[in-house]
Amino acid sequence: MNYIEPHGHMVSRTTADYERMALAGCVAISEPAFWAGFDRDSVKGFYDYFRQLTEYEPARAKKFGIAHFCWICINPKEGDDPGFAREVIEIIPDFLKKPNVLGVGEIGLNKNTKNELIILEAQIDLAVKHNQLILVHTPHLEDKRKGTRIIMDALLNHGGVEPDRVLIDHVEEHTVAEVLDKGFWAGMTLYPETKCTTQRAADIIEMYGTERLWMNSACDWGISDPLAVPKARMELKRRGHSEAAIKRLTYDNPHTFLSQSPNFNLPG
Amino acid sequence: MNYDASCPLTYADIVDAYFLEHRAKVLDIAAFLDRLERAADGPAEKDDFRVAALREALLLLSDGDGERAKRVLDLLSDATETMPQSAANAKFALGAAPEVGQ
Ligand SMILES: [Zn+2]
Numbered sequence: 001m002n003y004i005e006p007h008g009h010m011v012s013r014t015t016a017d018y019e020r021m022a023l024a025g026c027v028a029i030s031e032p033a034f035w036a037g038f039d040r041d042s043v044k045g046f047y048d049y050f051r052q053l054t055e056y057e058p059a060r061a062k063k064f065g066i067a068h069f070c071w072i073c074i075n076p077k078e079g080d081d082p083g084f085a086r087e088v089i090e091i092i093p094d095f096l097k098k099p100n101v102l103g104v105g106e107i108g109l110n111k112n113t114k115n116e117l118i119i120l121e122a123q124i125d126l127a128v129k130h131n132q133l134i135l136v137h138t139p140h141l142e143d144k145r146k147g148t149r150i151i152m153d154a155l156l157n158h159g160g161v162e163p164d165r166v167l168i169d170h171v172e173e174h175t176v177a178e179v180l181d182k183g184f185w186a187g188m189t190l191y192p193e194t195k196c197t198t199q200r201a202a203d204i205i206e207m208y209g210t211e212r213l214w215m216n217s218a219c220d221w222g223i224s225d226p227l228a229v230p231k232a233r234m235e236l237k238r239r240g241h242s243e244a245a246i247k248r249l250t251y252d253n254p255h256t257f258l259s260q261s262p263n264f265n266l267p268g
Numbered sequence: 269m270n271y272d273a274s275c276p277l278t279y280a281d282i283v284d285a286y287f288l289e290h291r292a293k294v295l296d297i298a299a300f301l302d303r304l305e306r307a308a309d310g311p312a313e314k315d316d317f318r319v320a321a322l323r324e325a326l327l328l329l330s331d332g333d334g335e336r337a338k339r340v341l342d343l344l345s346d347a348t349e350t351m352p353q354s355a356a357n358a359k360f361a362l363g364a365a366p367e368v369g370q
Contacts, residue, residue: 199286
């Protein structure tokens with residue numbers, strides 16, 4: 001069964017991972033811009049990274065029959081330096097015109113700071129002005145609930161954001177209801193140590209339904225698993241969920257959300 | 269939210285499928301608490317706030333009420349409303365809020 005990996009940091013993965021994902025049924029990947037594990041020293045560092053996302057990764061994915069899409073932004077961690085972040089934001093509009101770009105993301109908060117919020121608000125405005133989808137990163141530990149609430153306030157206070165064009169990622173049991181109730185899409189990140197396990201993701205689906213919800217592996221440079229989505233499908237199957245429900249979560253839902261961008265076209 | 273009867277497996281199926289894995293996780297927690305007592309510099313006079321929060325979470329698991337995962341996450345959440353100006357004045361995320369269990 002085909003699936004979409006809607007949040008995978010492929011710049012951190014080997015080519016063998018692309019092959020394994022293709023063998024497991026992955027037909028498309030959407031890759032948000034994120035923190036590379038170190039703070040970049042110049043705007044040029046971001047320029048090179050955005051080229052990697054818009055030129056090199058699509059070519060690498062294509063060899064395995066996987067369509068590669070991406071999101072452009074300055075991540076919340078490096079957004080904590082507003083002067084530098086504004087310089088990076090200046091080069092983003094040119095990249096939003098690239099054919100595999102789906103929107104602005106993953107923007108959000110990392111340590112719930114005022115500086116991060118300034119840059120989050122600037123990038124929400126950038127997305128609205130350029131009619132782009134938004135992909136949101138939420139903090140990972142004790143700061144998640146607070147951060148998720150501040151982010152949702154910023155999105156709704158802007159006035160120009162349509163919640164069904166925004167996906168708020170890394171939800172867990174204490175944030176999923178608020179995100180869905182406000183009309184946003186929600187993403188569950190299957191991550192072995194923090195975030196959500198496949199069993200808990202299946203539990204959340206059972207309690208909150210399959211509407212406006214997706215699952216992703218993140219598969220970044222941390223301890224993570226590029227096959228987490230197919231493993232979550234196995235978990236749902238083991239519990240007796242229907243093929244239709246599993247397809248809805250791992251193919252139809254990401255397809256529906258991402259198709260709001262005119263750039264999201266899958267061959268066939 | 270749909271809570272009652274939302275998992276398609278029967279009670280017996282759930283026990284058969286998951287019991288051993290969670291038995292092992294309980295043993296891990298037990299051994300972790302033992303390890304703290306066996307620390308090279310002796311057991312702490314006062315629990316680290318994270319350990320205190322974990323002990324509180326363990327009590328919550330056996331209080332008989334539902335939505336345990338959500339309630340544990342709420343218990344471990346930062347409940348303050350203030351925002352530091354920059355990450356330089358922000359604390360490192362450690363998995364529990366210092367206020368819990370104090
Ligand atoms: Zn990410």
